[in-house]
Amino acid sequence: xxxxxxxxxxxxxxxxxxxxxxxxxxxxxxKHFNAEIISADxxxxxxxxxxxxxxxxxxxxxxxxxxxxxxxxITDDYNVSKFEHYVLNLLNTKLIEEQLVIMVGGSGLYIDxxxxxxxxxxxxxxxxxxxxxxxxxxxxxxxxxxxxxEFDRVYYEQVDLNxxxxxMRAIEVCLQTGIPYSRLRKNKPQSxxxxxxxxxxxxxxxxxxxxxxxxxxxxxxxxxVEEAKSVxxxxxxxxxxxxxxxxxxxxxxxxxxxxxxxEKIKTNTRRYAKxxxxxxxxxxxxxxxxxxxxxxxxxxxxxxx
Numbered sequence: 001x002x003x004x005x006x007x008x009x010x011x012x013x014x015x016x017x018x019x020x021x022x023x024x025x026x027x028x029x030x031k032h033f034n035a036e037i038i039s040a041d042x043x044x045x046x047x048x049x050x051x052x053x054x055x056x057x058x059x060x061x062x063x064x065x066x067x068x069x070x071x072x073x074i075t076d077d078y079n080v081s082k083f084e085h086y087v088l089n090l091l092n093t094k095l096i097e098e099q100l101v102i103m104v105g106g107s108g109l110y111i112d113x114x115x116x117x118x119x120x121x122x123x124x125x126x127x128x129x130x131x132x133x134x135x136x137x138x139x140x141x142x143x144x145x146x147x148x149x150e151f152d153r154v155y156y157e158q159v160d161l162n163x164x165x166x167x168m169r170a171i172e173v174c175l176q177t178g179i180p181y182s183r184l185r186k187n188k189p190q191s192x193x194x195x196x197x198x199x200x201x202x203x204x205x206x207x208x209x210x211x212x213x214x215x216x217x218x219x220x221x222x223x224x225v226e227e228a229k230s231v232x233x234x235x236x237x238x239x240x241x242x243x244x245x246x247x248x249x250x251x252x253x254x255x256x257x258x259x260x261x262x263e264k265i266k267t268n269t270r271r272y273a274k275x276x277x278x279x280x281x282x283x284x285x286x287x288x289x290x291x292x293x294x295x296x297x298x299x300x301x302x303x304x305x
Contacts, residue, residue: 006193007091012301014104015111015280016201017273019211021291023056026104027064028294033100036065038087040105043242045072051219051227052244074239084113108279117190124172132168147171154182165238197304199297200286212269243268
């Protein structure tokens with residue numbers, strides 16, 4: 001039996017909180033090593049919302065080739081399992097001869113899917129998925145939390161209870177199989193044909209807060225309100241259940257003033273950054289560097305060859 005060829009180079013993963021400068025760092029490292037970049041940001045996939053997701057600009061993408069930026073529509077059905085499949089396929093085909101590939105992002109679950117693999121859980125019937133989505137839309141986050149607590153107390157204690165996507169996924173699996181979601185998750189890392197080098201970006205909290213506040217103001221000046229208006233009719237799609245859009249949708253619905261919406265975007269972005277760091281700190285394979293130490297990162301990567 002012939003084994004298909006596999007990517008055997010190094011995957012350099014650059015991860016850290018939002019607004020820590022990951023994009024610029026990844027581009028600098030990629031240019032130094034003449035490498036290409038895979039985006040592991042679960043919102044930058046969507047072509048309709050580049051401003052609010054701080055996607056690499058067209059100039060940046062021209063400077064260094066990026067994959068999985070603006071390749072989907074907000075109405076497309078997409079998940080972490082598909083991302084794992086597409087990235088591995090890309091590495092094992094188009095990028096198979098490369099010695100080094102950069103992957104950058106702040107979506108820890110998507111990064112883990114590529115580095116460690118994920119449990120391949122059963123497909124969910126569309127009617128089941130629709131019923132759980134309807135439950136969330138009509139009764140809200142608290143009802144999802146209560147349902148998960150009823151079906152699977154183990155996963156309830158582990159999951160981010162403010163993330164409706166993960167709550168709905170777990171509830172769907174529980175309803176579809178009659179088995180607690182936590183029991184079906186093996187959490188056993190899968191072997192990869194390539195070496196993985198993980199680099200974390202650390203940044204002082206005061207600097208991060210200032211960057212977040214400034215970036216939100218820049219997004220507003222660059223047209224975030226108009227971008228949010230253009231996708232408002234799709235607001236119930238999971239792709240738009242994210243910071244920057246939820247708050248502006250509430251403003252459009254007269255639930256918040258404009259000033260309140262902007263302040264909430266800043267506050268919720270800071271909270272998101274904190275959750276990201278909580279996730280990344282659990283990974284003991286990450287080598288941490290200061291946000292302005294590009295030279296140190298280059299030397300560290302060189303040492304891995």
